[in-house]
Structures are given as structure tokens and as C-alpha cells.
Amino acid sequence: MSISIQLKANPVQTVRRAVCRARHPLISNGKLVTVLLFVLTLSGCRRRQLTTPTIQMDIEPQFWVRVLLLDDVGACTLKIASPFGMTDEQADPQRQTIEPHFEPIDAPISLQLTDGRMTIAGRTFTNDKIIIFPDDPYIFSVNGNDYRGKLQLIINPDGSSFDVINLVPPEPYLAGVVGAEMPDYWEPEALKAQAIAARTYCFYIKKRFGSHRAWDLRQTAAHQVYRGLSAESAQIWNAVNQTKGQVLTCRQTDGTEDIFPTYYSSTCGGHTENSRNVFGDSFGPLIGVPCPYCQDVAKPRFFFWPMIQFDKAEVTAKLLQRYPNLKQLGEITNISAAGRSNYEEFSRLTKIELLGSTGKSDSLRAEDFRLTTDPTGRQFKSTICQIVNWRDKWAFLSGRGWGHGVGMCQCGAQGMARQGETASQVLSHYYPGSKIISIY
Numbered sequence: 001m002s003i004s005i006q007l008k009a010n011p012v013q014t015v016r017r018a019v020c021r022a023r024h025p026l027i028s029n030g031k032l033v034t035v036l037l038f039v040l041t042l043s044g045c046r047r048r049q050l051t052t053p054t055i056q057m058d059i060e061p062q063f064w065v066r067v068l069l070l071d072d073v074g075a076c077t078l079k080i081a082s083p084f085g086m087t088d089e090q091a092d093p094q095r096q097t098i099e100p101h102f103e104p105i106d107a108p109i110s111l112q113l114t115d116g117r118m119t120i121a122g123r124t125f126t127n128d129k130i131i132i133f134p135d136d137p138y139i140f141s142v143n144g145n146d147y148r149g150k151l152q153l154i155i156n157p158d159g160s161s162f163d164v165i166n167l168v169p170p171e172p173y174l175a176g177v178v179g180a181e182m183p184d185y186w187e188p189e190a191l192k193a194q195a196i197a198a199r200t201y202c203f204y205i206k207k208r209f210g211s212h213r214a215w216d217l218r219q220t221a222a223h224q225v226y227r228g229l230s231a232e233s234a235q236i237w238n239a240v241n242q243t244k245g246q247v248l249t250c251r252q253t254d255g256t257e258d259i260f261p262t263y264y265s266s267t268c269g270g271h272t273e274n275s276r277n278v279f280g281d282s283f284g285p286l287i288g289v290p291c292p293y294c295q296d297v298a299k300p301r302f303f304f305w306p307m308i309q310f311d312k313a314e315v316t317a318k319l320l321q322r323y324p325n326l327k328q329l330g331e332i333t334n335i336s337a338a339g340r341s342n343y344e345e346f347s348r349l350t351k352i353e354l355l356g357s358t359g360k361s362d363s364l365r366a367e368d369f370r371l372t373t374d375p376t377g378r379q380f381k382s383t384i385c386q387i388v389n390w391r392d393k394w395a396f397l398s399g400r401g402w403g404h405g406v407g408m409c410q411c412g413a414q415g416m417a418r419q420g421e422t423a424s425q426v427l428s429h430y431y432p433g434s435k436i437i438s439i440y
Contacts, residue, residue, distance in 0.1 A: 052237065053136070054138040054148040056171050057149075057169060059169050059170070059440065063169065063440060064167055064168065066165050067166040067217055067219050067226055068164075068165055068218045069147070070142070070163065071163055072161045072163065073162060074161050075110055075111060075113075076164055077142065077144070078109055078141065079109070080104055080105045080132070080134050081106075081139065082135040082138075083134075084102055084104075084132055084134045084135060085102070086130060088131075108141070118130055118162070128155040129153070130153040131150060131152050132151040132153070138150070142164060145227070145228055147168065148169075148176075149167050149169060151165070151166060152166075152167055165215050170203075170440075173202065176227055176231045177202075177231070178194050178198060178239055179236040182194045182410060188238065188239060190417035191238075193426040194264075194408075196248060196436065198224055198262075198264075199246065199247050201224060201263070203247060204259045205217050245439050248260070248437075249437055250283055260283040260434075262407055263406040263408075265406065266409075266411060267294050267403060267409060269382060269400040270290070271348075272407065273288050274286065274341070278404050279367075285433050291430075293412040297412070297418075302381070303401065303402075304399065305381045305399035305402070308380060308397075309390060311393055318372050322372050326362055328356070329355070330358040330360075331357040334354075335353070335387055335389075336353050336355075337366075348384045350365070351363055351366055352365075352366050367404050380396060381402040383404075407430055408430040408431070413430070
């Protein structure tokens with residue numbers, strides 16, 4: 001079996017890929033054997049995971065981020081390659097020495113509840129809150145995914161399930177977000193803009209909602225995507241470190257300066273949207289601005305997406321399940337645009353009117369309708385579209401953009417960075433009137 005190798009932008013990755021796909025490649029060409037063995041010795045067939053030390057483990061408690069990894073589960077697996085401690089007390093997450101200490105868990109173990117109690121490494125806990133403290137480098141694995149910081153398990157009141165929460169310092173958290181929200185090969189200034197926006201959004205959500213629950217943010221796109229160590233790279237850490245502690249602020253209605261929800265989405269389609277029309281809140285920097293930058297960056301199938309169809313009965317069922325007050329409509333017989341934001345080349349739906357078989361009508365924000373119809377957002381990519389009554393289906397065509405369109409357009413940020421704009425200039429464009437400050 002012969003191998004033809006073409007060295008393109010990254011010869012190491014090309015050689016590694018060729019060897020990993022071949023079963024018996026190293027037979028006939030001695031020179032190739034030498035080169036390939038050298039490459040594999042350095043890098044292996046799989047991408048090496050970045051294992052730099054976990055920073056900020058001594059940062060003040062108010063800055064720690066509580067990320068909900070698993071919600072209402074009956075079991076999960078845990079692996080820790082370093083010694084670790086556990087406590088069922090309300091421990092300060094800064095504490096570095098917890099007794100007793102346990103030996104590393106070399107293979108994943110199952111965490112399960114028995115009669116409402118958690119047993120880990122031979123120790124049964126009677127408290128409904130358990131904190132696990134790995135030693136340096138402060139890394140653990142849950143269900144095969146690696147995270148930094150510490151782990152909290154909270155048993156739910158009925159004793160039949162528990163929540164899994166990652167307690168992590170802000171910069172390691174950001175490294176797991178920026179690399180999940182943007183490709184690490186994008187322009188450094190775009191990555192820095194993403195880091196500042198993501199850090200601001202994190203602390204805004206933490207401040208507004210964290211005090212009312214045991215966690216601050218989910219690890220999904222419901223807030224912002226967080227993938228722990230798997231999202232990290234040298235480029236991502238550079239963007240995070242070079243913007244350390246930086247957040248955006250704006251003038252609030254009471255005249256003070258404070259952080260605000262720095263929403264962002266993949267591709268705005270040519271103009272960002274006013275937050276009031278999508279989320280119902282109102283902040284000066286979230287008014288919506290022109291974006292001539294994203295079309296040259298986004299993949300064509302994401303910037304212009306094809307017609308999609310959804311069964312009318314399924315749409316009705318999803319809407320009634322999420323919004324019980326709509327049951328007064330009966331079966332939804334018509335859907336139409338009740339509000340639009342009009343731009344030069346297109347318009348974005350902002351409000352949807354629903355007409356029911358009972359003759360009654362009601363309305364929803366268009367973004368709420370979109371994500372109820374398609375919770376993944378991967379088919380029904382945006383509310384820039386036309387609605388068509390198509391027999392037993394609702395059709396949406398002339399689609400454009402991907403995401404809610406509020407705040408920073410990620411593809412637009414990359415487009416601006418390609419043209420030489422700095423992270424500060426990118427953020428000033430998408431969040432006009434905002435200021436960058438450092439909070440630690």
C-alpha cells in the first residue's frame with residue numbers, strides 16, 4: 001500500500017493524517033519511514049491536548065464560575081489523574097488542602113446514588129452537596145470530558161438524581177469557551193474580541209441569575225458553549241491571557257456604568273438586531289448596526305440557507321407544550337409576520353402572529369417561535385426569512401444568517417480583523433458606546 005503525501009498549509013498535520021489512515025504504510029520507503037517516525041514521536045496520531053497549569057486557583061471566591069455540566073442525572077463517570085480531596089461541607093472553593101486525601105483514579109468510576117446518598121472512592125456522604133478537589137494540575141474528567149478546577153455534586157431533593165457542576169476560575173473557563181465559540185485559527189484580534197465579549201456575558205449572567213441558583217451558566221448554547229480542555233489551544237490561551245480581566249460596560253438607566261449582556265451570534269446576515277426585539281431587554285450598545293463583513297467569512301450555506309419545512313401538527317404540539325396559554329387557540333391554522341425590522345436588502349421577523357382553529361389569536365417573539373419550532377437552531381437558522389403556508393407544512397424560505405443576530409456577529413468580527421481592525425475596534429462597532437475596563 002503506497003501513500004501520496006502533499007504538504008499543504010500544515011505539513012505535520014498532513015503527514016500525521018496520512019499515517020493514521022494507513023494500516024501498513026512503513027514498509028517500502030526508508031526515508032519516508034524516518035520522517036514519519038520522527039513526526040509521530042513528536043505529535044502522535046491524535047491532536048495533543050494542551051495541559052498548561054490551571055491558573056487563578058487562588059482568585060477571590062466571587063470570581064469563580066459555576067458551570068452546570070450535567071442536570072438531573074442518575075449517574076456519571078469520574079476520573080482524576082492526581083490525588084484529590086473531598087468534602088461535604090460548604091467549602092470555600094479557594095481551599096487547596098482537603099482531608100482526607102485519596103489516590104488518583106486511573107480508570108473512570110461510576111458515581112451513583114444509593115438510597116439518596118453518594119458513594120465515592122469507598123466513602124459514603126450524608127450531605128446533599130459534595131465538592132471534589134483535585135490536586136495540581138487541577139484537572140478531572142466527567143463522562144470522558146476533561147475540565148479544570150473543581151467538581152461539585154448536588155443531590156436533588158427527591159434523592160433520585162443529582163447535578164454536576166464545574167467550579168472553575170474565570171480565565172480557564174474562558175479558554176474553554178472561546179475555543180468552542182470560534183475556530184482557533186481565526187485572526188488573533190477576533191479571538192480577543194470573543195474573549196472580552198464572552199467574559200462580560202459570563203459575569204453578567206452570574207450577577208443577574210447566579211444568586212438564585214446553585215450554578216451560574218450552562219455549558220451549552222443556552223448561555224455560551226463551554227468544552228473545557230478540548231477547546232483549548234495556544235492561540236486561544238493567548239487571546240484569553242492578553243485580555244485578562246477585561247469586560248465591557250455601558251451606561252445604565254440609573255446613570256451608572258456597569259456590565260451588560262454582550263450577546264453574540266454566528267452570522268447576522270448583514271445587519272445586527274436590536275436586543276429589545278429579540279430578548280426584550282434594552283441596552284444602549286445593543287441597538288443593531290450594519291455588518292458588511294460577515295458574508296465574505298461565513299460559508300455560503302450558512303449565510304444563505306435553503307427552504308425548510310415543518311409539519312403543522314408538530315409545530316402546534318411544540319408551541320402548546322412550551323406555551324400552555326396558547327391552548328386557547330386550539331390547532332394553529334395560520335402563522336404570519338406581525339413585526340419586522342427592515343433593512344436595505346432584507347428584513348428580519350421580530351414578531352409572529354398565531355391564529356387558531358377557535359378563532360382566537362396570539363403572538364410570540366419571532367426568536368422564541370424559531371427555537372420552539374427547531375430547538376437546535378441548525379435548520380431554522382434565523383428569523384431572516386419568509387413564511388409560506390405549504391399544504392400540511394409551514395415552509396420558511398429566503399433564509400439568511402445564523403443565530404439571533406444581537407450584539408457581535410462572530411463572522412463579522414473575523415472579517416473586520418482580516419481588514420486589520422483591533423479587538424477594541426471590533427467591539428466598538430458591534431457594541432457602540434461601550435467601554436472596556438478591567439475587573440481583576
